[in-house]
Amino acid sequence: xxxxxxxxxxNMSGGIRVIAIYAQAxxxxxxxxxxISPPPKPIPLRRRLKTFIRGKxxxxxxxxxSHIDGLGLQHHVLxxxxxxxxxxxxxxxxxxxxxxxxxxxxxxxSPSKGSKVYFIQGYEVFPYLPIDRVEQTYRSQLxxxxxxxxxxxxxxxxxxxxxxxxxxNAVDHQQFHAPLRGRQVQPTVxxxxxxxxxxxxxxxxxxxxxxxKMYPELRAIGFGSSPPSGSLKLDSTIELxxxxxxxxxxxxxxxxxxxxxxxxxxxxxxxAIEAMACxxxxxxxxxxxxxxxxxxxxxxxxxxxxxxxGLISGVEKILSGSPEEWCxxxxxxxxxxxxxxxxxxIVLFEQALIQAFQGTNGG
Numbered sequence: 188x189x190x191x192x193x194x195x196x197x198n199m200s201g202g203i204r205v206i207a208i209y210a211q212a213x214x215x216x217x218x219x220x221x222x223i224s225p226p227p228k229p230i231p232l233r234r235r236l237k238t239f240i241r242g243k244x245x246x247x248x249x250x251x252x253s254h255i256d257g258l259g260l261q262h263h264v265l266x267x268x269x270x271x272x273x274x275x276x277x278x279x280x281x282x283x284x285x286x287x288x289x290x291x292x293x294x295x296x297s298p299s300k301g302s303k304v305y306f307i308q309g310y311e312v313f314p315y316l317p318i319d320r321v322e323q324t325y326r327s328q329l330x331x332x333x334x335x336x337x338x339x340x341x342x343x344x345x346x347x348x349x350x351x352x353x354x355x356n357a358v359d360h361q362q363f364h365a366p367l368r369g370r371q372v373q374p375t376v377x378x379x380x381x382x383x384x385x386x387x388x389x390x391x392x393x394x395x396x397x398x399x400k401m402y403p404e405l406r407a408i409g410f411g412s413s414p415p416s417g418s419l420k421l422d423s424t425i426e427l428x429x430x431x432x433x434x435x436x437x438x439x440x441x442x443x444x445x446x447x448x449x450x451x452x453x454x455x456x457x458x459a460i461e462a463m464a465c466x467x468x469x470x471x472x473x474x475x476x477x478x479x480x481x482x483x484x485x486x487x488x489x490x491x492x493x494x495x496x497g498l499i500s501g502v503e504k505i506l507s508g509s510p511e512e513w514c515x516x517x518x519x520x521x522x523x524x525x526x527x528x529x530x531x532x533i534v535l536f537e538q539a540l541i542q543a544f545q546g547t548n549g550g
Contacts, residue, residue: 188544189279191301193271193289194224197253197262199412199430201457202308205334205356206285207254212533213540214260221279222255222262223271252430276300281540287311290324302547304540305329309454310341313385322346330543332536334455335476352539356455356476357529358464362434365441365465370513374402374506377443377467379458380411380427382418387449387472387493392419394447394498399424401503410439440465444513445505450474451492460527463487463520468513470501486520 192210197203206222214220255262265275271292276282279301284290290305305324312318325346332352333339342348376398378391391409399405399422410428415421428439440446446462446469453475460476462469469487471477472494481487488501505516 188281188540189219189277189301190221190540191276191279191282192220192222193276193282193284193293194222194255195286195289196227196251196268197224197255197264198251199253202285202454204254204457205308205455206306207258207260208529209533209536210255210260211258212529213537216533216537218537219279220260221277222260223265223275224262225265225268225271227251228268273297273300280544283540284324284329287316287321287324290327290329291320293329294327298547302543303329304543305331307331307333307338307342307454309452310338313452330539330546332539336479337475338454352535352542354532354535354539355527356457356460357527357532358457358460358524359529360464360525360527363437363440363461363464365437365467367514368441368466368517370444370506370510371406371442373404373406375406375408375443376445376447376502377439377462378407378409378447378449380409380415382413382416385450385452387451388419390449390493390495390498391447392421393495394449394502395425396422397495397499398502398506402506408439408442410436436461437465440467443467445470445487445502447498447502448472448477449498453477460524463524464527466517466521468505468516468520470498470505472498480523484516486516486523 190213192206194206210220210222273296276296278299281304282293282296282301283304283306284293285306293303311321325342331342331348332354334356336353339351339353342351380388382388395407408426410431412430414429440462446467448456448459448469448471450472456475456477459469459471469477469481471481471489472492473489481489483489488504490497490501
């Protein structure tokens with residue numbers, strides 16, 4: 188089939204990584220893949236002037252690194268930040284929207300651009316977005332594919348769509364793995380560093396501050412795609428790696444006794460499943476995939492969103508248990524994700540696209 192993906196501005200986010208995985212796999216399975224995205228939004232003049240006045244030079248929008256880079260896929264980036272229209276999209280069998288704004292654009296495309304599919308990786312009803320417009324895309328008649336059962340339930344109960352396909356994200360066990368190990372001599376907690384409010388880094392830092400009083404020797408290690416902006420106060424002992432090579436991320440997971448995830452909203456949470464594949468128990472807020480997979484005291488601990496006390500307690504219970512209890516929890520974490528497979532998810536994704544095409548074309 189000829190398959191087109193409509194993307195937002197690409198970057199190193201988990202959502203773009205998932206799209207890259209599917210696009211590359213579908214190409215390997217013989218499909219003709221085309222990706223289209225606008226460039227990043229221009230920096231407002233007012234912000235440029237402020238930056239210049241502060242002596243930081245005249246800011247320019249630079250091309251961001253993304254998970255699409257180096258895959259050999261056809262990827263067209265528009266010359267300016269604007270909606271993707273008919274003139275930008277080749278005729279195809281299937282065209283896929285990948286977030287709410289692209290779902291608006293896709294509905295205006297002519298039928299020749301392909302059967303219309305909406306790939307939903309999160310529930311984007313956030314205060315900083317036009318919620319009415321976002322919800323309207325969920326009410327649309329687009330064929331929807333979601334990454335988790337909770338999103339399927341939201342589409343069914345809130346938007347009346349009973350024909351939503353679940354294709355769960357997965358983990359690459361060739362990339363993310365670790366040998367059997369015991370708990371670290373120095374208690375070690377890992378985390379993702381992102382200043383997006385939804386990721387809850389402010390909560391992470393509160394939890395780490397409290398844990399450091401319980402465990403003065405605590406080691407905290409995190410990684411992220413962007414360096415700290417200076418808006419948050421980071422303890423000088425925190426080890427922070429910026430844009431580490433993908434093949435080195437498993438070594439970060441494998442150094443940790445606990446992986447801490449304090450997100451306020453997650454569609455899935457790839458980081459959590461990857462950490463478990465590296466035998467690291469997860470302490471997480473009750474969001475995304477962890478809410479479905481983490482069992483208290485078995486493979487990690489759950490807490491409510493913004494529940495600093497609950498998150499501290501969860502980490503402390505894992506760090507304070509016996510070495511044997513930690514090893515059992517580590518093994519349970521690994522077994523929880525041992526059957527997760529991108530190969531299986533790719534087949535399910537391909538089948539959903541074929542069904543969408545046949546449904547539109549009377550197959």
